[in-house]
Amino acid sequence: MSGSEVVIVGGGVTGLSAGWWLARSGVKVTVLDKFIVGWEASGRNGGGASHYSSPLFDEEQRLWPQMDELLGYPTEHQKERILIAMTERQWEQYRFVAERHKRLDHPVELLDVQQVQEAVPLAGDTCFGGVHYKFGGHANPQRSVQAYAWALQDLGGTIIQHSPVTGFEAAGGKVTAVTTANGSYGCDAVVVAAGPQIPQLMAQLGVTVPLASARAEMIITEPAPMMPIGGVDGHKLYGRQTMRGNLAYGGGPHEWLEVDETGPAARPSTPLARNLARRLAELLPKAAHLNVIRSWAGVIENSPDGRPIIDRLTSPDNVVVASMSSVGFGLSPASGHAIRDLVIDGKCSFADIDILKLSRFAGLAADWREQRGWKPLA
Amino acid sequence: MELNFTGTDVCAVSTGTRSAAEAHYDVVVIGAGPSGVAAALEARQGGASVLLVDENPVPGAAMGNDVPLYFGGRMTAATQNSERMLEAVFMSLPALEQAMEAGVELLLGTCAWGVYRNGPGVQSLPEQVVGLADANRSWLVGFDRIVLATGARDLALAFPGWNQPGVMGAAALQMLLTRYDAFAGRRILILGSHDLALETALLATERGLEVAGLVEVRAAPQGSAVLVAQVAAAGILIRCSAAISSAQGGLDGVEAATLTTGETIACDTICTAVGLVPSIELVDAMHGPRALDPQRGGYVPRGEEAVSAVGLCAGLADTGFDHIEYRMAWVRALASVCAPDTIICQCEDVTRADLIGVQPPNYLTRPAPMCARSLDTLLHDGPANPDQIKRLTRAGMGVCQGRRCRDQVAMLLAIESGQPFGTIPLASHRAPVRPLPMKILADWNEPTEMEAAWDVWFGIPTQWVPVEDIGTPFEDAHRGMLYTGMYE
Numbered sequence: 001m002s003g004s005e006v007v008i009v010g011g012g013v014t015g016l017s018a019g020w021w022l023a024r025s026g027v028k029v030t031v032l033d034k035f036i037v038g039w040e041a042s043g044r045n046g047g048g049a050s051h052y053s054s055p056l057f058d059e060e061q062r063l064w065p066q067m068d069e070l071l072g073y074p075t076e077h078q079k080e081r082i083l084i085a086m087t088e089r090q091w092e093q094y095r096f097v098a099e100r101h102k103r104l105d106h107p108v109e110l111l112d113v114q115q116v117q118e119a120v121p122l123a124g125d126t127c128f129g130g131v132h133y134k135f136g137g138h139a140n141p142q143r144s145v146q147a148y149a150w151a152l153q154d155l156g157g158t159i160i161q162h163s164p165v166t167g168f169e170a171a172g173g174k175v176t177a178v179t180t181a182n183g184s185y186g187c188d189a190v191v192v193a194a195g196p197q198i199p200q201l202m203a204q205l206g207v208t209v210p211l212a213s214a215r216a217e218m219i220i221t222e223p224a225p226m227m228p229i230g231g232v233d234g235h236k237l238y239g240r241q242t243m244r245g246n247l248a249y250g251g252g253p254h255e256w257l258e259v260d261e262t263g264p265a266a267r268p269s270t271p272l273a274r275n276l277a278r279r280l281a282e283l284l285p286k287a288a289h290l291n292v293i294r295s296w297a298g299v300i301e302n303s304p305d306g307r308p309i310i311d312r313l314t315s316p317d318n319v320v321v322a323s324m325s326s327v328g329f330g331l332s333p334a335s336g337h338a339i340r341d342l343v344i345d346g347k348c349s350f351a352d353i354d355i356l357k358l359s360r361f362a363g364l365a366a367d368w369r370e371q372r373g374w375k376p377l378a
Numbered sequence: 379m380e381l382n383f384t385g386t387d388v389c390a391v392s393t394g395t396r397s398a399a400e401a402h403y404d405v406v407v408i409g410a411g412p413s414g415v416a417a418a419l420e421a422r423q424g425g426a427s428v429l430l431v432d433e434n435p436v437p438g439a440a441m442g443n444d445v446p447l448y449f450g451g452r453m454t455a456a457t458q459n460s461e462r463m464l465e466a467v468f469m470s471l472p473a474l475e476q477a478m479e480a481g482v483e484l485l486l487g488t489c490a491w492g493v494y495r496n497g498p499g500v501q502s503l504p505e506q507v508v509g510l511a512d513a514n515r516s517w518l519v520g521f522d523r524i525v526l527a528t529g530a531r532d533l534a535l536a537f538p539g540w541n542q543p544g545v546m547g548a549a550a551l552q553m554l555l556t557r558y559d560a561f562a563g564r565r566i567l568i569l570g571s572h573d574l575a576l577e578t579a580l581l582a583t584e585r586g587l588e589v590a591g592l593v594e595v596r597a598a599p600q601g602s603a604v605l606v607a608q609v610a611a612a613g614i615l616i617r618c619s620a621a622i623s624s625a626q627g628g629l630d631g632v633e634a635a636t637l638t639t640g641e642t643i644a645c646d647t648i649c650t651a652v653g654l655v656p657s658i659e660l661v662d663a664m665h666g667p668r669a670l671d672p673q674r675g676g677y678v679p680r681g682e683e684a685v686s687a688v689g690l691c692a693g694l695a696d697t698g699f700d701h702i703e704y705r706m707a708w709v710r711a712l713a714s715v716c717a718p719d720t721i722i723c724q725c726e727d728v729t730r731a732d733l734i735g736v737q738p739p740n741y742l743t744r745p746a747p748m749c750a751r752s753l754d755t756l757l758h759d760g761p762a763n764p765d766q767i768k769r770l771t772r773a774g775m776g777v778c779q780g781r782r783c784r785d786q787v788a789m790l791l792a793i794e795s796g797q798p799f800g801t802i803p804l805a806s807h808r809a810p811v812r813p814l815p816m817k818i819l820a821d822w823n824e825p826t827e828m829e830a831a832w833d834v835w836f837g838i839p840t841q842w843v844p845v846e847d848i849g850t851p852f853e854d855a856h857r858g859m860l861y862t863g864m865y866e
Contacts, residue, residue, distance in 0.1 A: 072747035142769035222777040253391035265498035274821035291813035306841025373386040
């Protein structure tokens, strides 16, 4: 496919990684984004990179430690994670998870209270214990997104920002062009990685993609003294200590939204910041005096089973659809590789990703969102 | 795999999940300066229940972070005495007593750190609330109408040596002198010659301080003729067609300033009095409408039915003077004296070269492709956006929440990209708009419904089952252990 043209709809982390992988294979890539790269969920997340439930896990783990070098730009990737249990129930759950990791040959170690305090200087003595994942890690979402974008440009790819995609032109069972308000882009293949806007875009091609979008929030503190491992969470929080030292944490109830073809109307944070601050003060009591200096929210789409959709359509047969269903950032090195394989070879070369096919939702009730309460408040 | 789980998503927020507001007032007024007190009194006399809050006195540690004004570390130890500070605030605002007698509820030492209401992207708030915090805790207060009387804050400007104690803002200096009697300097050099600078010079002289002079980048003094004459009568020299080129200092901060004319002036304080910026942090954090008004000092709230602005928050007095043009003239002049290693963002140590080069912080390596990137290359992708620059360089990401560098970064981006200031978006303000200790911000009395709805992520039973376990007994064990009760 070298020399052919692929248009990618959506300059989030998935679309950019796919574009970078395709450009590495000599494909001429154009990424279209409605605003600025990584402006939605790709730049608004916890930065975790430890998705052991995914068929892309092994590739995620293989690639992250190499990404700075492969891209040529820093991603702030850091290895390993520690989960701290703050209740007896959490301790039971985390030990269950640890057992599962052992069974699946993912290296983990249980930590008692003293070991937690040694490993996590900001932790207190009221925890029940911890689990040290000697795999996985985290990176800086905003820096990583820009790294993909720049690396893609360095390989000759084009990024067109401020250009929302409005539709497609099709002929002979193929999409031949992608249209935006600012012009039309001819193509041999298309990747639709437009997050919450995927259902509306794919509907134009007669394809139903069941996704529901919700808002989630995080808080950020001023820098804390650096901990040996930054990927510390637990207590039903996700987050990390950044390489600057800030504590960035999220979790808690989400709010389902309707998102139209123009994307999320707004990304407001709420007083949930107070509930996050409470749990973070419990998780890391020696940081409780630190100032919280920001909060923010992002809008994330989920598929009905919470797993990504990465699939090449049969009609039109030159379209790959990719929604990462709220686990996109960490998996991005691997998802881009899988998308590249589907575009060029029609098949993923490194993992069986049939579980990510769109067809698994064929029998889904039309009112699936209502059935499970994945609808906005009336 | 079972896709059709039924039942309500208990991890979705509903109106019962959140903490209720502790109180509700017809009107909440933020800021107890003259305009805020007047607004509170008027509302109270109209029969409304009124809460009036003012963040002053802020804790000593917060003043050290230049909250709410650019104090530049020139406070005396007296500012650490919270009782004395509280008394000073009360005494400095005689109208407070009248407001209290009229039935206005008054809370001093209480900041407003966020305003929240339902709208695009959120429908789960039981009512519109303002988040408040004092030195001990935070809480929410509901309102029908909110009046922002948050005043205006100092515009800080970078030059070589500005990142040391003794470089401060005019509003901060005035507050330390008139309200707290807690200014630690003796001899002041003032940057600017518009009314703000002239008034500051006269005030400092009146308080027995030495004013080493004013420095004006333009060819003539900018303020009203009356003030210019008063300053001249006080024997204070205005050096025109000059800018500061560097500040020298020692352990206690500033000791001298050198001007672009080559002259060196001894001083322990350099007071930047080039402009005040309306304090619209709350408006921005609640995504309220605002508009750029160069004659009124910058972006000012446009106002809404439930949200209004009074006093300096609504804009500086319009005398026909174009504040933006004036500031841009200063930034252009200072940009030419700034070295590549001059710090622009003090919190995050971002230099001018790294800002314009969109380079990452020093704790990251800079491989060759990274070094080849710059604002210039970024502009090929679209117009400059301070939030994007912030993500890449960390300028504005520090504990001062951008109060010291937000405005000058926007001005520098305008200059470097050759665009008018008004085309550069403002970097976001986000709640909490004041730095708040985690344990203060924390909701220690949240309803049990919050804990019941809390999951680390979406609570989707199938999301975290390892692929290897699907269809095995481990799948059920996984759901049983991690998702009990979340879905039927």
